[in-house]
Amino acid sequence: MSPNSQQDQVSSLSSKTAASVHTLPEHIFEIVSDSGEGAQKCGQSFGAVSAKMGNGAWTVEIIPAEIQPPPRSPGGASGVRIRIGTEKITNWGNQTKLVIAFNEQVLLARHRQGAIADDATILLEEMWESHQDPKVREQWAEALVELSSKNYHIVKVPMEVECLKIVDNPRKGKNMFALGLMSWIYMRDVEKVKAQIAMQFRHKSQDVYERNVRLLEAGMTWAAEHMSFQINVPCLEVTEDLVVMNGNTALAMGAVVAGLELCSMYPITPATSVSHYLSEIYDDLGGIVHQAEDEIAAIGVAIGASFAGKVAFTVTSGPGMALKTEFIGLAVMTETPLVIVDVQRGGPSTGLPTKVEQSDLLSTLYGMPGDSPKVIMAPSTLEECFHCMVTARRIAEAFRMVVVVLTDANLATGVQPFVRPVLDAGWHAPEIDLSPLPEGSRPMDWDLETGLSPRIVPGQKGGEFTATGLAHDQNSCVTYDPAMNQLSSEMRSRKLAVLQSTLSPPHICGPDSNDLLLIGWGSTRGAIEEAAAIARAKGLGVSSVNLTFLSPMEPGITEIFKRFKQVMAIEINYSDDPNAPYINEENRRRGQLTTLLRAITLVDVDCWTRVLGQPLSPGDIVDVIEKKLSAEVKA
Amino acid sequence: MSSPCSLLECGSTDDRHFEMDDYAGKIARWCPGCGDHAILAAVHRLLAIEQLKPEKTVFVSGIGCSSRFPHYVETYGFHGIHGRALPIATGVKLARPDLDVFVTMGDGDCTSIGAGHWIHAIRYNIDMTVLLLDNNIYGLTKKQTSPTTPQGFKTNTQTKGSFLPPLNPLQTTLGVTNASFVAQTADWMPSHLAATLQAAKAHKGFSFVRILQRCPVFTPDIFAAAIKDPQVTDVLSHPDGIQDANTDKIYKSQVFHNPGDIHEARRLAEGDRVRVGLFFRDESFPRYEELRQVTKRTPEEKMAFINAELDRHAV
Ligand SMILES: Cc1ncc(C[n+]2csc(CCOP(=O)(O)OP(=O)(O)O)c2C)c(N)n1
Ligand SMILES: [Mg+2]
Numbered sequence: 001m002s003p004n005s006q007q008d009q010v011s012s013l014s015s016k017t018a019a020s021v022h023t024l025p026e027h028i029f030e031i032v033s034d035s036g037e038g039a040q041k042c043g044q045s046f047g048a049v050s051a052k053m054g055n056g057a058w059t060v061e062i063i064p065a066e067i068q069p070p071p072r073s074p075g076g077a078s079g080v081r082i083r084i085g086t087e088k089i090t091n092w093g094n095q096t097k098l099v100i101a102f103n104e105q106v107l108l109a110r111h112r113q114g115a116i117a118d119d120a121t122i123l124l125e126e127m128w129e130s131h132q133d134p135k136v137r138e139q140w141a142e143a144l145v146e147l148s149s150k151n152y153h154i155v156k157v158p159m160e161v162e163c164l165k166i167v168d169n170p171r172k173g174k175n176m177f178a179l180g181l182m183s184w185i186y187m188r189d190v191e192k193v194k195a196q197i198a199m200q201f202r203h204k205s206q207d208v209y210e211r212n213v214r215l216l217e218a219g220m221t222w223a224a225e226h227m228s229f230q231i232n233v234p235c236l237e238v239t240e241d242l243v244v245m246n247g248n249t250a251l252a253m254g255a256v257v258a259g260l261e262l263c264s265m266y267p268i269t270p271a272t273s274v275s276h277y278l279s280e281i282y283d284d285l286g287g288i289v290h291q292a293e294d295e296i297a298a299i300g301v302a303i304g305a306s307f308a309g310k311v312a313f314t315v316t317s318g319p320g321m322a323l324k325t326e327f328i329g330l331a332v333m334t335e336t337p338l339v340i341v342d343v344q345r346g347g348p349s350t351g352l353p354t355k356v357e358q359s360d361l362l363s364t365l366y367g368m369p370g371d372s373p374k375v376i377m378a379p380s381t382l383e384e385c386f387h388c389m390v391t392a393r394r395i396a397e398a399f400r401m402v403v404v405v406l407t408d409a410n411l412a413t414g415v416q417p418f419v420r421p422v423l424d425a426g427w428h429a430p431e432i433d434l435s436p437l438p439e440g441s442r443p444m445d446w447d448l449e450t451g452l453s454p455r456i457v458p459g460q461k462g463g464e465f466t467a468t469g470l471a472h473d474q475n476s477c478v479t480y481d482p483a484m485n486q487l488s489s490e491m492r493s494r495k496l497a498v499l500q501s502t503l504s505p506p507h508i509c510g511p512d513s514n515d516l517l518l519i520g521w522g523s524t525r526g527a528i529e530e531a532a533a534i535a536r537a538k539g540l541g542v543s544s545v546n547l548t549f550l551s552p553m554e555p556g557i558t559e560i561f562k563r564f565k566q567v568m569a570i571e572i573n574y575s576d577d578p579n580a581p582y583i584n585e586e587n588r589r590r591g592q593l594t595t596l597l598r599a600i601t602l603v604d605v606d607c608w609t610r611v612l613g614q615p616l617s618p619g620d621i622v623d624v625i626e627k628k629l630s631a632e633v634k635a
Numbered sequence: 636m637s638s639p640c641s642l643l644e645c646g647s648t649d650d651r652h653f654e655m656d657d658y659a660g661k662i663a664r665w666c667p668g669c670g671d672h673a674i675l676a677a678v679h680r681l682l683a684i685e686q687l688k689p690e691k692t693v694f695v696s697g698i699g700c701s702s703r704f705p706h707y708v709e710t711y712g713f714h715g716i717h718g719r720a721l722p723i724a725t726g727v728k729l730a731r732p733d734l735d736v737f738v739t740m741g742d743g744d745c746t747s748i749g750a751g752h753w754i755h756a757i758r759y760n761i762d763m764t765v766l767l768l769d770n771n772i773y774g775l776t777k778k779q780t781s782p783t784t785p786q787g788f789k790t791n792t793q794t795k796g797s798f799l800p801p802l803n804p805l806q807t808t809l810g811v812t813n814a815s816f817v818a819q820t821a822d823w824m825p826s827h828l829a830a831t832l833q834a835a836k837a838h839k840g841f842s843f844v845r846i847l848q849r850c851p852v853f854t855p856d857i858f859a860a861a862i863k864d865p866q867v868t869d870v871l872s873h874p875d876g877i878q879d880a881n882t883d884k885i886y887k888s889q890v891f892h893n894p895g896d897i898h899e900a901r902r903l904a905e906g907d908r909v910r911v912g913l914f915f916r917d918e919s920f921p922r923y924e925e926l927r928q929v930t931k932r933t934p935e936e937k938m939a940f941i942n943a944e945l946d947r948h949a950v
Contacts, residue, residue: 301726303726458691
C-alpha cells in the first residue's frame with residue numbers, strides 16, 4: 001500500500017441525509033476510556049474481527065500513565081489504536097483519524113500527545129456536558145475550548161443514556177456500545193463481531209453474552225440513525241489461512257509446539273500474559289507453569305529442569321533480567337540449554353513498566369560478570385514470535401547454549417493477523433535419551449573445532465558428573481589451570497561463530513546499494529520498512545535491513561554496509577542528540593544496536609532513537625531520512 | 636512432566652551392588668578436622684545402605700566449603716551458585732520426579748543469601764533430602780559473620796563481636812507452612828547422624844536436617860562444650876523419632892518428644908541448649924511435584940491441540 005496517500009474527507013461531511021460511504025485503503029482510529037471501562041478489550045476485539053474479515057490490522061494498546069488513575073483524568077487514558085488496511089499493516093501508523101472517547105479528559109490526553117489528526121472525527125460521550133457537578137461541566141467546557149485549536153469534527157454521543165436502557169451499570173457496558181458504533185461505521189460483519197463476543201465471554205453465562213450483543217446492536221442502531229458517513233476499508237479475499245492473536249499468545253503457543261514443558265516465571269509486566277495463556281492450556285499438554293518466589297528462583301528452576309533433561313524456559317522483562325544474570329552465567333558455564341524470553345519495557349529501574357523500549361540488548365549481551373557468550377534473537381512480527389520459540393529451543397539444545405528472545409511490549413500486546421503456522425511434530429523437543437554411556441564419556445567433550453559437545457543427563461549410566469560454575473575441564477572437574485581456562489572460554493565462544501556460519505545474510509528491503517541504509521531490530525521493522533518505502537516513492541535512495549539475530553549477528557553486514565553511502569540505525573532506546581549541549585562525536589552515547597554495529601563493522605553508523613514509550617511512527621522516520629539525506633547534499 | 640514409564644525398569648536385571656567406596660568421588664579437599672568429612676562419610680554410608688543408583692541420584696549445592704559436596708559423591712551433581720541450590724533442585728525434581736535429590740548448603744548459603752528460597756522450598760515440600768551444614772560461620776570466604784553466628788563471636792566483619800543474636804534455623808523451618816520433616820544432628824555424633832540421614836531419606840517430602848558442623852579453623856570452640864560433655868546435649872527420643880542405641884549409650888539426657896507435636900517441637904527448638912533428634916514429621920502434607928503432576932502428551936497430541944487453538948484464532 002502507499003501509506004498516507006488516502007485523502008480522508010470524513011470530517012468535511014455535511015449533516016445527515018443518507019450516510020455516505022467512503023472507501024479508503026486504510027484507516028486509523030482509537031477508542032479511549034478511563035481504565036476499567038473496557039476500551040482495550042473492545043479495541044482488541046475489533047482488531048481481531050477486522051483481521052478475521054480479511055483486513056490487514058495492527059493494534060497498539062494505549063496504557064494509562066498511572067496505576068489507579070482517578071476517573072476522568074488525562075493520566076488515566078486507556079484504550080487501543082487500531083490501524084486497518086486493505087493490505088498488510090505492519091505498524092501503528094502516524095495520527096489517528098477517528099476517536100471514540102468516553103470522556104473529554106482522556107480525549108485531551110491523546111490530543112496533547114499529538115496523536116490525533118487535525119481533521120479527525122471524534123465521537124464523544126456527551127453526559128459530562130450537562131453533569132450535575134458544576135466542576136465537571138466546567139472541565140468539559142475548558143476541554144472543548146482546548147480542543148478547538150484543531151479542526152476536529154466532534155460528534156456528541158449519548159452513550160450513558162443509551163446503555164442505561166439495557167444495563168444498570170453503563171461503566172460495564174459502554175465498551176460494547178462503542179464496539180457497535182465502530183462496527184457500523186466500519187461496516188463490520190455482524191456475525192463475526194458476535195462470534196468474537198462469544199469467544200470473549202466463553203467462560204460466562206449465555207445471559208452475559210446476550211446482554212453484550214444487545215449493547216452492540218444498540219450502538220449500531222444509534223450510529224445508523226445519527227452518523228452521516230461510513231468507512232469502507234475493503235478486505236482482500238483471504239487466500240491464505242491466517243490467524244490473529246497477540247505476540248505473547250503466539251510465544252506461548254510456540255513454546256508448546258517447540259516441546260518446552262516447563263515455563264518457570266515470576267510475574268512482571270509486560271511478560272506475564274505469556275504465562276496466563278499457558279496456564280490455561282499447559283496442564284492438558286503435559287506442561288507446567290511454575291510461578292517461583294522470585295526471578296532468581298524462576299531461572300534456577302528452569303536450569304535445574306534443563307540439566308535434568310527437559311529444556312525449560314523463563315519469561316521476564318528488564319528488571320527480572322537483571323536479577324537473573326548470575327544464573328545466566330551459571331547456565332553459560334555449565335552449558336545447560338536454556339531459553340529466556342525478555343519482553344522489553346521502558347527502563348532503567350521500574351521505568352515505564354507497560355511501555356515499549358528496546359533497551360535490554362547490551363545488558364543481555366554484556367550485563368554480567370565474565371565472558372558469557374549467548375545467543376540473542378529478536379522477533380519482529382507476531383508470526384516470528386510464534387516460530388522463534390521453536391528455533392530458540394533447537395539452538396539451545398544443539399549448541400548447549402542460553403538463547404535469549406528479546407521481544408517488547410509492542411509485540412506482546414499488539415494484535416495482528418499472520419499466516420497460520422503449519423505445525424510439524426518435528427519441531428518438538430526429542431525425548432530424553434537415557435541410554436547408558438560408554439566408558440570414558442565426558443560431560444564437556446568439546447569438539448576442538450566447533451566447541452560443541454553432546455549433552456549428558458542424569459539417568460544415563462556411566463555419565464555421572466557434577467556440573468559446576470567453577471572453571472572446569474572436559475570432565476567438569478574443577479581446575480584453575482591457565483591453559484584450560486583459556487581453552488574452555490574459547491570453546492564456549494566458538495559455538496557462536498559456528499552458529500553464525502549456519503545463518504544467511506540479512507535481507508535488504510529496497511535496492512542492494514543506495515544512498516542510505518536504515519537498520520533496525522525487533523518490532524520497529526514495520527515502521528522502518530514503511531518509512532523507507534515512502535521515502536523511495538519520493539525519489540530518495542533508501543533501503544532497510546532488519547536483524548533477527550543480534551548474537552551472533554547475521555553474516556555479511558560489513559559487506560552490505562560498504563554498498564551504502566550512509567548507514568543509520570533506528571531504535572527505541574536512548575541516544576544523545578548530536579546537537580545537544582556538551583555532546584560531541586567522542587562522548588555521544590549512541591543506540592544499543594548502533595554501538596554494536598560500529599564495533600563490529602568499523603563503519604560510522606549514525607542513529608536516530610527515541611524513548612517515548614511508544615512505537616515509532618513511519619512519518620517521523622521519513623522526516624529523519626529526509627533530514628539525513630539533505631544534510632549530505634549540503635555537505 | 637511425569638517420570639519415564641516405570642515399565643522401562645521391568646525385567647531389567649540390574650544386579651549391581653554398591654559399596655560405600657563406589658560412591659566416593661574426588662578426594663575431599665576440606666581442612667583436616669572439618670566436620671564436613673564426617674558428614675560426607677555418613678552420606679556415602681547412607682547411599683550404600685539405600686543402594687541408590689548413582690545415575691539416578693543428584694546432589695545439588697550452592698557455593699561455600701560445604702557446597703563442594705557434590706564433587707565428592709560419585710553420582711550426578713550440580714554445584715550451583717551461592718544461595719541458589721534449592722531452586723535448581725526444585726527444577727530437577729519437577730522435571731524428573733524419578734531422580735533422588737539431595738541438597739547440601741552452608742549456613743550462609745541457606746539462611747542468608749538463600750533465605751527466600753529456603754522458606755519457599757519448605758512450603759513446596761518437594762521430596763528431597765536437604766542438609767544444612769551449619770558451622771556458624773562463612774568458611775570459604777574466611778570467617779565472616781553468618782546469620783547463625785553466636786552473638787558476641789568475633790569475626791572478620793564484626794571484629795568486636797557479632798552484633799545480633801543468631802537466627803535459629805530450626806525455629807524458622809518449623810514456622811513455615813508445610814514443614815514436614817525437621818531434624819537436628821551433629822557431625823561428631825556419627826551414629827546419630829547416620830540414623831538421622833536414614834530417617835530423612837525415608838521421609839516423603841522436604842526433609843530438612845540441620846547438621847551442627849565443626850570448623851576447626853574459624854569456629855573451633857563453638858561446639859566444644861557439646862563435644863566434650865555428652866550431658867549438655869538433649870537427645871529427643873520417641874518410638875516415632877530417630878532410633879539409635881549407640882547414641883542412647885552415651886547421651887543420657889533424653890527428652891521424650893512426639894514428632895507429631897508441632898507446638899512442642901517449636902518449644903524445644905528454642906533456647907541455647909543443643910538438642911538433637913527428630914523435631915517434627917508429618918507425611919500427610921501434599922508434595923508440590925505431585926500437585927503439579929501432569930500427563931505426558933505426544934508431540935502429535937500437542938500439535939493437534941495447538942491446531943485447535945489456531946482454529947479459535949483463525950481468520
Ligand atoms: C553471589 C555471591 N556472593 C558472595 C559470594 C562469596 N561467598 C562464597 S561462599 C560464601 C559464604 C560461605 O559460607 P557458608 O554458606 O556458611 O558455607 P561454608 O563455607 O561455611 O560451608 C560467600 C559469602 C559468592 N560466591 N557469590
Ligand atoms: Mg558456614
